[in-house]
Amino acid sequence: MILASSSPRRRELLTQIGVHFRIQAADIDETPLADEGAVAYVERMALEKARKVAEEHPQEVVLGSDTSVIFSGEILGKPVNNREAEETLQRLSGQTHQVLSAVAVVKGDREKVISVATEVTFRSLSDEEIARYVATGEPADKAGSYGIQGMGAILVAGISGSYSNVVGLPLTETAALLNEFDVPVWHTEEL
Numbered sequence: 001m002i003l004a005s006s007s008p009r010r011r012e013l014l015t016q017i018g019v020h021f022r023i024q025a026a027d028i029d030e031t032p033l034a035d036e037g038a039v040a041y042v043e044r045m046a047l048e049k050a051r052k053v054a055e056e057h058p059q060e061v062v063l064g065s066d067t068s069v070i071f072s073g074e075i076l077g078k079p080v081n082n083r084e085a086e087e088t089l090q091r092l093s094g095q096t097h098q099v100l101s102a103v104a105v106v107k108g109d110r111e112k113v114i115s116v117a118t119e120v121t122f123r124s125l126s127d128e129e130i131a132r133y134v135a136t137g138e139p140a141d142k143a144g145s146y147g148i149q150g151m152g153a154i155l156v157a158g159i160s161g162s163y164s165n166v167v168g169l170p171l172t173e174t175a176a177l178l179n180e181f182d183v184p185v186w187h188t189e190e191l
């Protein structure tokens with residue numbers, strides 16, 4: 001199968017569950033449509049990434065995914081610069097937000113997409129701490145301007161739901177989806 005992603009996190013997560021794959025990143029326009037809801041947006045992104053690669057490889061199973069942070073009805077993607085990363089973290093400080101990841105699997109004309117939501121609560125962060133965190137560079141390529149798997153772990157007071165979903169790929173649901181397309185995962189084959 002092919003992972004249609006440039007994200008090192010997704011590569012690690014998929015490896016973690018014993019899936020054999022190769023990588024072909026799909027570059028797509030990630031602009032939300034006017035009035036597009038958060039679930040519709042992440043599912044469309046995941047599908048477009050998977051479809052783009054599947055068109056070139058009609059016989060193969062292709063997985064695409066997208067992760068966004070949702071806070072007070074707004075879709076927060078990756079920050080465009082450090083200033084925006086700081087503003088995002090100031091907004092999320094002391095609050096609960098949703099991390100929404102969609103996973104799309106496409107093989108030829110057959111396609112399926114699911115999405116999973118995880119609630120993440122941040123403790124209160126000082127402006128100084130936010131500035132120090134942004135200066136590490138970690139927020140730059142991450143939805144919501146943080147990485148729970150990295151230094152960002154200590155910004156988090158707690159989560160409700162799937163952890164891997166926050167990092168970029170909900171593993172329980174991904175394994176079930178791959179199973180439907182007959183892609184082996186560790187518990188379906190000898191490693």
Ligand SMILES: Cc1cn([C@H]2C[C@H](O)[C@@H](COP(=O)(O)OP(=O)(O)OP(=O)(O)O)O2)c(=O)[nH]c1=O
Nearest residue numbers: 005006007066067142143146147148166167168
């Ligand atoms: C909230 C959060 C996001 N992220 C990352 C996961 C995703 O890689 C990224 C969201 O951007 P995405 O656009 O979902 O993915 P990507 O551009 O990194 O890779 P591709 O489109 O090629 O698949 O944010 C973390 O790594 N940790 C976190 O805690």
